[in-house]
Amino acid sequence: MIRFEGVSKVYPDGTRAVEGLDLEIEEGSFTVLVGPSGCGKTTSMRMINRMVAPSSGRVLVNGRDVAGIRPVSLRLGIGYVLQNAGLFPHRTVADNVAAVLRLKGDSRRTGRTKALAAMERVGLEAALAERYPAQLSGGQIQRVGVARALAADPPILLMDEPFSAVDPIVRDGLQRQMLDLQAQLGKTIVMVTHDIDEALLLGDRIAVMAPGGVLAQHADARTVLTRPADEFVASLVAKDRGFRALSFAPLAGIDPVPLPAAGSDGAIDLGTLAPGWSLELEHAGASGERRGSWRAPDGTALRVTGSVSRADTLRKALDAVLASPHGLALVLDPGVPPAVVNLALLTPLLTPSPGVATGGVSGGRP
Numbered sequence: 001m002i003r004f005e006g007v008s009k010v011y012p013d014g015t016r017a018v019e020g021l022d023l024e025i026e027e028g029s030f031t032v033l034v035g036p037s038g039c040g041k042t043t044s045m046r047m048i049n050r051m052v053a054p055s056s057g058r059v060l061v062n063g064r065d066v067a068g069i070r071p072v073s074l075r076l077g078i079g080y081v082l083q084n085a086g087l088f089p090h091r092t093v094a095d096n097v098a099a100v101l102r103l104k105g106d107s108r109r110t111g112r113t114k115a116l117a118a119m120e121r122v123g124l125e126a127a128l129a130e131r132y133p134a135q136l137s138g139g140q141i142q143r144v145g146v147a148r149a150l151a152a153d154p155p156i157l158l159m160d161e162p163f164s165a166v167d168p169i170v171r172d173g174l175q176r177q178m179l180d181l182q183a184q185l186g187k188t189i190v191m192v193t194h195d196i197d198e199a200l201l202l203g204d205r206i207a208v209m210a211p212g213g214v215l216a217q218h219a220d221a222r223t224v225l226t227r228p229a230d231e232f233v234a235s236l237v238a239k240d241r242g243f244r245a246l247s248f249a250p251l252a253g254i255d256p257v258p259l260p261a262a263g264s265d266g267a268i269d270l271g272t273l274a275p276g277w278s279l280e281l282e283h284a285g286a287s288g289e290r291r292g293s294w295r296a297p298d299g300t301a302l303r304v305t306g307s308v309s310r311a312d313t314l315r316k317a318l319d320a321v322l323a324s325p326h327g328l329a330l331v332l333d334p335g336v337p338p339a340v341v342n343l344a345l346l347t348p349l350l351t352p353s354p355g356v357a358t359g360g361v362s363g364g365r366p
């Protein structure tokens with residue numbers, strides 16, 4: 001859907017920002033441009049909506065060279081979220097979100113209705129509609145920026161470091177919401193970040209840019225992590241690389257140990273798996289979701305905080321095992337009796353992936 005063909009950009013002062021970029025961004029993908037500061041990520045992204053013109057090469061959107069599309073009509077089909085959201089300070093939240101809708105010719109009333117719907121989609125209460133940007137938290141401001149970009153339902157969304165100015169907890173929430181939105185809306189998203197963790201979390205395709213504005217690798221997250229194309233990409237993903245790779249390893253393939261039925265007191269005796277310990281399960285909430293507590297030999301009850309499902313990743317299961325008071329992670333799946341896994345069961349899966357030998361998980365094997 002978006003295609004860079006031999007694109008280079010040299011700014012008037014001679015700075016070579018992007019060098020011979022060939023990149024195809026598939027429709028419906030979440031593509032993250034990642035790399036250190038100054039390697040041409042923003043410049044590349046801005047060439048998609050003609051905020052920057054290539055010095056050579058072409059950028060095609062749906063097969064059309066953007067150079068031949070009027071910037072205003074091009075941008076009506078491309079939402080854009082900036083790092084500081086770029087809201088109009090003297091307009092209310094609702095008016096900010098409705099800005100593109102009004103440009104597109106929607107009436108004030110229709111614009112407002114669509115703006116409120118977009119706000120709801122990104123988790124903003126309607127009560128915030130009449131506030132001004134200065135009356136919002138950083139996380140709310142970013143949500144308004146996303147709502148504004150989505151309000152006119154453009155097929156393409158560009159995001160430039162959208163979550164870098166908020167604290168880590170707010171950022172986690174925003175990132176999770178982006179994944180939900182992408183799953184629901186199926187937009188083509190292109191995001192710029194210098195944070196490799198954010199790229200690996202969000203991107204189903206990752207374009208790693210290297211100094212000099214050169215594309216070093218374009219692949220899915222797992223491939224970037226386990227088979228970096230060169231030394232530069234390898235150094236970018238070096239930290240916790242083996243541990244991160246566990247996020248792509250499915251738990252499927254091991255058989256959790258099924259637990260016996262509960263005794264007359266409602267407790268499941270963990271037997272030799274954890275001598276003296278038992279488990280109590282209850283059905284909680286409207287969905288009847290199962291929740292549990294471990295009961296220690298001295299009678300102390302500890303809420304099970306990290307149960308996993310067979311569909312989860314090895315990383316999540318390993319984390320649950322390590323965080324558990326007795327080395328057992330509870331495995332719960334609908335319609336299946338409760339079961340557990342421990343380190344001994346997970347160990348055969350902890351073999352390093354090819355290409356992750358250096359700094360991989362082999363050194364950490366029990």
Ligand SMILES: Nc1ncnc2c1ncn2[C@@H]1O[C@H](COP(=O)(O)OP(=O)(O)OP(=O)(O)O)[C@@H](O)[C@H]1O
Pocket residue numbers: 011012013015016017035036037038039040041042043044192194
């Ligand atoms: N308008 C401009 N005029 C001259 N040079 C520019 C201009 N905009 C960007 N540059 C330069 O082009 C290079 C690439 O910048 P760009 O913003 O695309 O990189 P980036 O990877 O997005 O970096 P960052 O993460 O710091 O934003 C940098 O050297 C930058 O200084």
